[in-house]
Structures are given as structure tokens and as C-alpha cells.
Amino acid sequence: MPYKKVWGRRLLTREVAQLPKEILNQVTYQRITGIVKQSKQIICQRCGQITQQQEAKLNEEEYYCPHCLFLGRNDTTQELWLFDQPALFPRQIIFTWDKTLTIEQAKIAQRLTTQVTDHHLIWAVTGAGKTEILYPLLQLFLAAGKRVAIASPRVDVCQELWLRFTTVFPEEKIVLLHGKQQVPYTFSSFVICTTHQLYRFYHAFDLLVVDEIDAFPYVRDKGLQYATETAKKLDGQLIYLTATPDERLLKEIRRKFQIHYLPLRFHQRLLPEPQLIFWNNWRQCLNKRKKMNPLIKKIQKLVKDNHVLVFCPSIELMNELQIKLAEWLPTTTITSVSSKDKKRQEKVQAMRHQKYDVLLTTMILERGVTFENISVLVLGAEHEVFTKSALVQIAGRADRKGEFSNSQVCFYYHEKTRAIKKAVKEIKMMNKAGKLLQ
Structure with a gap:
């Protein structure tokens, strides 16, 4: 089913041109201008970044966005194709984790599953088991026929997460996406990806978890934060995970996010002090x-x-x-x-x-x-x-x-x-x- 290659995606005209033509007859989508010109500035509709026109000229009439160039050039000759995706249905989820959450982990997990309309920050010491805290919430969303994604700035973290989640959700088709991955994208209800891959999704996820939000290159990158906000559905839930939030981040999200603090590791031992x-x-x-x-x-x-x-x-x-x-x-x-x-x-x-x-x-x-x-x-x-x-x-x-x-x-x-x-x-x-x- 080739149309699964575009469900929930945000693609440039040149990317769409490489797809089999029959796909466009099988899906619904909208098209918007890739670059918006405003007086002396341009606004990129893919990464949300604003650039002065003199810094983004291709020629006298055309402009491009220098901020997301690594994804393929978005310029004034391109449109962004925003593809819809089908509704999923409730189903049984097979979960095989044979351990149990600690008392403190369970408290946070319970808040996540009962406050699903809120955004959350889990601030937990390294080794506290942030990933395990997500298990009940992921089961809840997947069983309800929702689409979920977990993103991290680092390829190695994504690899590790994929190994862990494929073990505890053995029946789920979990798609792993990053720049070094050779396997092409296909629609799945569960996605693990680098944060850069979020640029290619549009209103796709009911639940979006961003792990290691303090890590380069995500931290203070306005483009990646825009990609995160637009990759989730308008009413989607956003969860941040970190062991080391900076003061600026805490100040920015304090009014919008529920903040959960866990200073003790999963095995109940303290951090080795350097x-x-x-x-x-x-x-x-x-x-x-x-x-x-x-x-x-x-x-x-x-x-x-x-x-x-x-x-x-x-x-x-x-x-x-x-x-x-x-x-x-x-x-x-x-x-x-x-x-x-x-x-x-x-x-x-x-x-x-x-x-x-x-x-x-x-x-x-x-x-x-x-x-x-x-x-x-x-x-x-x-x-x-x-x-x-x-x-x-x-x-x-x-x-x-x-x-x-x-x-x-x-x-x-x-x-x-x-x-x-x-x-x-x-x-x-x-x-x-x-x-x-x-």
C-alpha cells in the first residue's frame, strides 16, 4: 500500500514528485506556500524561522530558507504538501514488561494517565526510569487507537529506545527514523525518531514525547521546537523528558506544563559523585x-x-x-x-x-x-x-x-x-x- 508512505507527512513539491503518481489519487492533502514573503523578511512554513530577504536570496525574485537546508531546500518555488492520515481504531495491546514501577514512578505515571489533556515535564535524575514511567500512558493511547511518537536529538538514544520499546511492545510495528536509517518511512501508530525527523510530520501525533530536551541540537533551536509543535495534533499531548533542565526552559514552560520531579534512581541507589x-x-x-x-x-x-x-x-x-x-x-x-x-x-x-x-x-x-x-x-x-x-x-x-x-x-x-x-x-x-x- 504505497499511500502509507505519505500519511501524516509534510513534504516539499520535489519530494512529492519522486512518489508514484497514483498515490495522490488515494489520499487527501492540502498545499500551502513553502516560503511566505513579508516586506523585507521571509517566513519558512516548514521550520517557522524568519530570515531577512537579503540573507536568503536565490536571485532577484526567489528566496530560500537557510535554517532547514539540511532537509532539502525549501524555497519560493516549492509548496508544502500536508497529507492527512486515517483514523485508527481501539485494539488490544500486548505488553510484556515483567518488572514493576517504584512508588515514586507509579505516582507520576498515574498523573500522566489521568491528566491526558495537559502537557508534562518529567524531570528525573539519570537512571530514574523516565522511559518506564511512560509505559502505562503509551498503553492507554495505543489501546484507544491513538498515534504516538517518541523523539530525541540523538541517534544513539533513538536506537536504545527502539530496542527497549520493541521488547515490551512485541506486537507493535515501531518505525525507527533517523538520518542514517536506510529503511524508508511507512505509516505506523508508533514512531521513534530524531527530533529533526519531526519536520516531515504534520498534525500526526496524539501523543508526542521529546526525550533529552536539554541536549544539542534541540536545546534553544526554535526550528526544532516549531517542528515539535506542528508534528503533534492541535489537541495532542506533549511530554518533555530531561535529567538536566536549564533555568530558562523551566521558566518558559512553568505555566503551560505539569512538572514532575524524581531525584532517585530506579534501583534506589544514589548517583556516584564525581x-x-x-x-x-x-x-x-x-x-x-x-x-x-x-x-x-x-x-x-x-x-x-x-x-x-x-x-x-x-x-x-x-x-x-x-x-x-x-x-x-x-x-x-x-x-x-x-x-x-x-x-x-x-x-x-x-x-x-x-x-x-x-x-x-x-x-x-x-x-x-x-x-x-x-x-x-x-x-x-x-x-x-x-x-x-x-x-x-x-x-x-x-x-x-x-x-x-x-x-x-x-x-x-x-x-x-x-x-x-x-x-x-x-x-x-x-x-x-x-x-x-x-
């Missing part, structure tokens, strides 16, 4: 075995009880460190993964099965990925890529799953930045609140 380790001019030590002893000895000690994630501020440094560690730790299985690694999904899956002692990584594993028996090291924690939010998320990779294994978190730095101080303060604050629930 050890701050000063390492003067650490970058100049990488080629000298003797000066690398602090890191080498720490890894040797940790791998006796745990596997180790080492976060590096750049791919180049990560690659350099991998070569040196492989030389200095010949009996330790070491690999690395980054956004440029074609085998990243296979390596992450292998790490889940504890095939590596040490996995070096960049920011791609900062959040949303769960490994068992993991300690975490951050090399160069003072680097600008390690924001307060990122450091809190990275620390949250430790002791997420399984029995307590004395997981440790270490931040190596040569300058104690504001981000480092604020991350440690936030973790201590959440642990203080978490102790009250233990």
Missing part, C-alpha cells in the same frame, strides 16, 4: 608513558570490577589515546566509537554485552545509553564541550544497571571550570533529595 582529579597540562602528557601513569593505573584498578567508559573532548584526541592505551595495556580489550565510526552501532551493542574492557568515546554516548557495570572517566573535563548538563549526564552513565559494583566517576581537569563546579553541585543536590525517598 572525583575531581587535577592533572596539570594533561594534554602534553599523552606521548609519555611515565606521565600517563595516573590514568593507566586508574584504568587498571577499575577494570578489576567494572568496564570503563573514557570520554574525550575530540575525535582526534580519542584516536591518539586509543593507540597509546593499546600499547601500554596490551592485555586490556580497548576500542573507540564516535559519530564518524561506521561500526558505532555494532560497537555499542558489543559494549552492552561487555565485550570490551575500555570504550573510548566522544559526546555521542553522553546520554540515553545504558551499560551494566560501568565506571566513567572524563579526560579534559574543562573543555567547552563538557557543559554542566553534559557532565551530569556523563556521570549518570555509571551504576545505572545491575547490582552495585562500586562504579566510579572521575573528572580529570587542569582548570576547575564553572561547568565542573555546577555539575558536582547539581549531583549532590539530587542525591540529597534522593535520600529522602530511600
